[in-house]
Amino acid sequence: MGEPQYLTFPKLSLAQNVFSLASPSTDVQAKQAALTALQDGIKENKMAPLYAYLAHPQSGKLNAAGEGSAVLSPTISRANTNTAAPSPLHMLRRTSSINAPSIVGVLGGKTDTTVELPWDEALYESLCSDNEKELAEIQKAEDEAVEQAGETEVQTARGKRAEFYAKIGDKDKALDEFEKLLEKTSILGAKIDIVLAIIRIGLFFDDKLLVKKNVDRAQQLVESGGDWDRRNRLKAYQGLHLLTIRAHNLAAPLLLDSLSTFTSTELCSYSNLVTYATLAGSVSLPRRDFKSKVVDAPEVRAVFGSGTDSDRLAALGGAASAGPGADEDAMNVDSTATPQPTAVNLTTLASGSASAEAQAKAEPKVDFRPLANMIQSLYSGNYSGFFSALAAVEQNFLSKDRYLYEHKSWYVREMRLRAYAQLLQSYKVVGLESMATSFGVSVDWLDKDLAPFIASDRLPCTIDRVRGIIETSRPDDKNKQYNDVVKQGDQLITKLQKYGQVVRLRGSERS
Structure with missing residues (x-):
């Protein structure tokens, strides 16, 4: 199906820089680095629409005046978010930014202006002038292709225009051009590439409805005959989208x-990707799968132990572990554990993208010890260490990533619940003071934290403060099966009643 296309723009790293600049969780030094990277990206790619979208004195999203504005950019309105289609809201999880797509929407309007992106009218006019010149060149190439070449050359010229709008950050025009390109394209691989480009535009501007619609569209295209590489690409796109909702x-x-x-x-x-996979697996996988797919996963252990470019290359190339972090008793993992298969060598898989060597060197220098400590301490039952590591993960990862920030409070709460449930399932009666000591917290704090989980039936136990104990209650399997049958039967009867009403209505219409 040919090499993947339209992979360069938009650059999602710029959206992360915008988030870091606006987030109250980012320190001043990191804000300055994000500002420099953002300014360099705007100048390098001539991003006049994005510059106005972010820094314009009246409507800029990074200005106090623009935070509550409904305007998406100087040339963008909500009309092109495809709201005419059936709303997929019922398929999305509750996220506060669903109905307000914005590059800083996950912050909920709580932007920090300690370090600002200054507005320079002369710079903006210069960028606009450069944009007009490049558009004129693209139009000239398309006109020549229409007169002298075939449909393939015309499509190539149109693709350059769509990619140009994606490069400069003009959301609406980029979406419009990609949709036109999709209608004129008959090659399945090219169609998938176009839809993936639209998904990245949605991720860039945090438009979850747009992303949801096009993830479904890409899935249909891939199932109709997509090649291996595009299937694997879509898997990562789907996983990241699900993480954001x-x-x-x-x-x-x-x-x-x-x-x-x-x-x-x-x-x-x-x-x-390893970070996202680890966080998602830690909060959702059963204990056995958590052990094999996260704690003992060679890809996770390799990256979490990587301290140099050579170690990162080893991780990308399929090494089971690398770096000094992996030498410390293999992250304290039992040496008798069943060995896991190593990763596939990405040097042979990086079709249409940078080589594995370039990927390794481009990897950000991140201290993964909090994540490594969190997953290991949770599995091994070191709960006081787990709480400390969880706090570090919230500060160093959840609060600083634009995809994770919106759900950080939920994630920390769910991980605490997971730790409580893991300890309590081994005992029928636990001393309240003993459990508080295990988690390194006070009895009053533990009592207050457990109460909502118990009240919502998420922890099957009761707290007896007089005796200072926690009693677990496990319903027997027969009662659970009986309750499940009753619940499912009630749901089935309700569905049948609704179906019967529809059938009767249609019968009356026929008569």
Whole structure:
């Protein structure tokens, strides 16, 4: 089906820089680095629409005046978000930014202006002038292709225009051009590439409805005959989208499966994918799968132990472990554990993307010890260490990533619940003070934290403060099966009643 196309733009790293610049969780030094990278990206790619979208004095998203504005950019309105189609809202998890797509929408309007992106009218006019010149050249090439060449050359020229709008950050025009290109394209592989480009535009501007619609569209195209490379790319796209809408149980299998066949470097770095897969798997997988697919996964252990470019290359190339972090008793994992198959060598898989060597060097220098400590301490039952590591993960990963920020409070709460459930399932009675000591917290704090989980029936136990104990209650299997049958039967009867009403209505219409 040919090499993948339209992979270069938009650059999602710029959206992360915007988030870092606006986020109250980012320190001043990181904000300055993000500002420099953002300014360099705007100038290098002549991003006049994005510059106005972010920094314009009246409507800029990074300005206090523009935070509450409904305007998406100087040339963008909500009309092109495809709201005419049936709304997929019922298929999305509850996220506060669904109905307000914006590059900083996950912050909920709580932007920090400690370091600002300054508005320079002269720079903006210069960028606009450069954009007009490049568009004129693209139009000239398309006109020549129409007169002198065939349909393939015309499509290539149109593709350059769509990619140009994606490069400069003009959301509406990029979507419009890609949709026109999709209508005129008959090659399945090219269609998939176009839809993946649209998904990345949606991710760039955090338009979850747009992403959801086009992930479904890409899935249909891939199932109709997509090649191996595009199938694997889509798996990473789906997993990341599900992560942004808090569907970690659905995202975990896709992200973990993508680790050994990852080539979607236009989406995120390999170490970021490992981070996302680890976080999703930790909160959603059963204990046995958590052990084999996360704690003992060679890809996870390799990256979490990587300290040099050579170690990162070893991780990308399929090494089971690398770096000093892996030498410390293999992250304290039992040496008798069943060895896991190593990752597939990405040097032979990186079709249409950077080589594995370039990927390894481009990997961000990140301290993965909090994540490594979190998963190991959770599995081994070191709960005080787990709480400390979880706090570090929230500060260093959840609060600093634009895809994870919106759900950080939920994620921390769910991980605490997982740890509580893991300890309590081994005992019928647990001393409240003993459990508080295990987690390194006070009795009052533990009592207060357990109460909502118990009240919502997420922890089958009761707290007796007089005796200072926690009693677990496990319903027998027969009662559980009986309750499930009653519940499912009630749902079935309701569906049959609705179906009967529809059939009767249609019968009356026929008469």
